[in-house]
Amino acid sequence: MKNKKYLLLSFMLMGFNTNKQMIATNSNPKADKIWNQYEIYKEPTITNKFFKHKDVVKLIEKHTANGTFKNEILGYSVEGRSINHLTIGKGKIKVLLWSQMHGDESTATMALFDLFNFLSSKDENDGFRNYLLENLELHFVPMVNPDGAENWKRRNALGIDLNRDALALVSPESNILKNIGQQLKPQYGFNLHDQSTLYSVGHTKEPATISFLAPAYNYAQTENDVRKKAIQLIVSMNKNLQKYIPGKVAKYNDEHEPRAFGDNYQGWGISTILVESGGYKDDFEKQYMRKLNFYTLLQALETICDKSHEKEKIADYYAIKENSRFNYDLVVRNITLTKNDKNYKTNIGVNQEQISNADFSSFYFKGTITEIGDMRYNFGYEDVDANEMQFTAPKIKLMEQTQWEKMSLSDELKLVREGYLYVSFTDAKTPSGNIKNRLLNLTNEKIIQATTPQITKPANFILTKNDQAKFAVINGFWVDLSKENECIANTIGY
Numbered sequence: 001m002k003n004k005k006y007l008l009l010s011f012m013l014m015g016f017n018t019n020k021q022m023i024a025t026n027s028n029p030k031a032d033k034i035w036n037q038y039e040i041y042k043e044p045t046i047t048n049k050f051f052k053h054k055d056v057v058k059l060i061e062k063h064t065a066n067g068t069f070k071n072e073i074l075g076y077s078v079e080g081r082s083i084n085h086l087t088i089g090k091g092k093i094k095v096l097l098w099s100q101m102h103g104d105e106s107t108a109t110m111a112l113f114d115l116f117n118f119l120s121s122k123d124e125n126d127g128f129r130n131y132l133l134e135n136l137e138l139h140f141v142p143m144v145n146p147d148g149a150e151n152w153k154r155r156n157a158l159g160i161d162l163n164r165d166a167l168a169l170v171s172p173e174s175n176i177l178k179n180i181g182q183q184l185k186p187q188y189g190f191n192l193h194d195q196s197t198l199y200s201v202g203h204t205k206e207p208a209t210i211s212f213l214a215p216a217y218n219y220a221q222t223e224n225d226v227r228k229k230a231i232q233l234i235v236s237m238n239k240n241l242q243k244y245i246p247g248k249v250a251k252y253n254d255e256h257e258p259r260a261f262g263d264n265y266q267g268w269g270i271s272t273i274l275v276e277s278g279g280y281k282d283d284f285e286k287q288y289m290r291k292l293n294f295y296t297l298l299q300a301l302e303t304i305c306d307k308s309h310e311k312e313k314i315a316d317y318y319a320i321k322e323n324s325r326f327n328y329d330l331v332v333r334n335i336t337l338t339k340n341d342k343n344y345k346t347n348i349g350v351n352q353e354q355i356s357n358a359d360f361s362s363f364y365f366k367g368t369i370t371e372i373g374d375m376r377y378n379f380g381y382e383d384v385d386a387n388e389m390q391f392t393a394p395k396i397k398l399m400e401q402t403q404w405e406k407m408s409l410s411d412e413l414k415l416v417r418e419g420y421l422y423v424s425f426t427d428a429k430t431p432s433g434n435i436k437n438r439l440l441n442l443t444n445e446k447i448i449q450a451t452t453p454q455i456t457k458p459a460n461f462i463l464t465k466n467d468q469a470k471f472a473v474i475n476g477f478w479v480d481l482s483k484e485n486e487c488i489a490n491t492i493g494y
Contacts, residue, residue: 030128031299034118035244038291041121043113048285049106050361053081053146059113060084060142068120074141075176078157081146083176088119091135093304094186096270097297098141098177101162101193101261103148103155107277107286108192111293112142118298128302135305139184144173152360163193164259174261181265188233188304189272190297191215191262194286197279197381198328198351201250202321205379207281209245210292211323212237213252213274217267221254228314229271235312236303237273237296238320245280245292251320252276273300279327281381284354284489328371330478331380334387335463337452347375348391350459352476357434364434364490367459367476382478389470392462393451394421396443401428404440409485412439417469417481421460422448422494432493439474439486442493458494 034041043059063086064071070087077083099108119129119138132138143149147157155161156171165174181189199208214230216222223231238249252274257263265272275296277289303309330350337344349371354363371378397420404423422443424430430442441460453461463471472479477488 031240031295031302032243034125034128034298035291035295037125038114038294040123041114041118041294042291043110043117046110046113048362049110050152050356050363051106051110052150053143056109056113056143056146057082057084059116060086063116063120066120069116074180075172077145077147077173078171079147079150081150083141083144083146083173085180086116086140086142087138089133089136089138091133091137091305093135093188094137094139094184095188095190095301095304096139096141096181096184096186097190097192098144099192100142100149101144101173101177101191103145103150104152105154105194105277106149107194107289108275108293108297109142110286110290111297112140112192114290114294115297116140118294132301132305136301138301139180139186141177141180144177150360152356163261164257166261166264167259177261178264181268181270186270188230189262189265189270190300191265191272191274192293193274193276195276195278195323196325198325199250199278199323200326200379201248202324203326203377204247204321205327205383206247207279207327207381208250208276208323209248209278209280209289210241210296211250211252211274211276211278212320213254213262213276214317215260215262215266215272215274216254216256217263219256221256223314226269226271227266229310230266230273231314231317232309232312233271233300233303234273234320235314235316236309237300238316240299241292241296244295248280249320250278250323251317252323276323278323279381326378328375328378328380329367330382330384330459330473330476331375331378332384332386332463332473332478333375334385335389335391337391339452346373348372348453349375349378349380350473350476352459355434364492365475365477366492367473369453369455369457369459372453372455384471384478386463386471389463389465391453392419392464392469393448394460394462395419396422396424396446396448397440398424398426398446401425404442407440409437409439409487413481413484413486415440416462416472416474416479419462419469421462421472421474430493435491435493437487438491439479439488441475441491444494458492 212234328349459476
């Protein structure tokens, strides 16, 4: 009986110790649970990717007012905007995350403010939150290039690419970023960027929605312990992202760039991970990619705490397919062109440039034909087979300005079915730029000269079958003419 009591007590103690260990290794709500609760933490004041430095400052003030985050101004940009450094956590592992060193790459900045909301909340996820903050000392520089963000451009006010200024250190922003890295000496660094939406995962049709890189600190691409930890962390991040974007994670090219901050941070002994947000169908404002950034960063922090990434295989990093630029916004395949009374079957690739409006607070699309010919190794976000369809050049409808202003969408659709994709005013000059809630473009020309597609020209043409208009490409958008009241994001005044 005494032995039975002893065994029972032993099992109880074992269970107690096991539970204690589970808490220590993070059995509390984890990143995957938070994924389903993301809307709770999403920063509501950021609704598109064009927010400015003043918006960031207001949000920083919100997070520092209650003392949850500490904030310091590291210095000022060329045009005098503050570059802020936020700190939270009391753990032994230091992690530094910086974003928007290219002013027009704001996806991760949005995600960081969502992450700030999570870290400063008090709710059912306190166990997980406390676990992170007791193990980590987190440092954030959420907008390295505020001048670029103000004018929605990649480079800073001096015209310098900050990510090629890690050695020359011409810009004040570059000096700030170098200094904080060398002063903090964090174990991990996250370099957060955006890349073109036209990158694919290797030679596949899948867009490179998220791409990773453990930058090489020398031309030999040596794998020391510092870089190995970054590589292993990326393997973990990739495995977890596959649950939400299967097949859409790529690896950036490992070629060493000695002027870049990621490569230098790696060389300074900081395990550095580059995260690039690319493309995802119809996610023009990158709001889904914002959620993916929030999740993958949260999961990475969890992994750093429990050190589970240190079991990952280096080979799995190199098995991730590299970024390749094979994608187009639209590919029209097997379309028939007629030239000199002869028919030719080919393919047309179209891309939609996002053009910032004058106040740099929104954008509009401008579709352009960017490829004609063999596209068997290319893919489109919209990829259509136009077999038995004939390329037909659009026509221009002449009318008075007031007549155009009174037209309904159904009136415009009727004209498109008749082969018209442009309107030219007979009594006024047509405006240029963005035109909303229309199907017809505007032009000051009176006749279309080209009868076949032309590289670099506007992506506006009709697809006919037996002389009947079936589909149209309007400002780069694919339009099914059998559908009523189908509208596109915008047309263009040329």
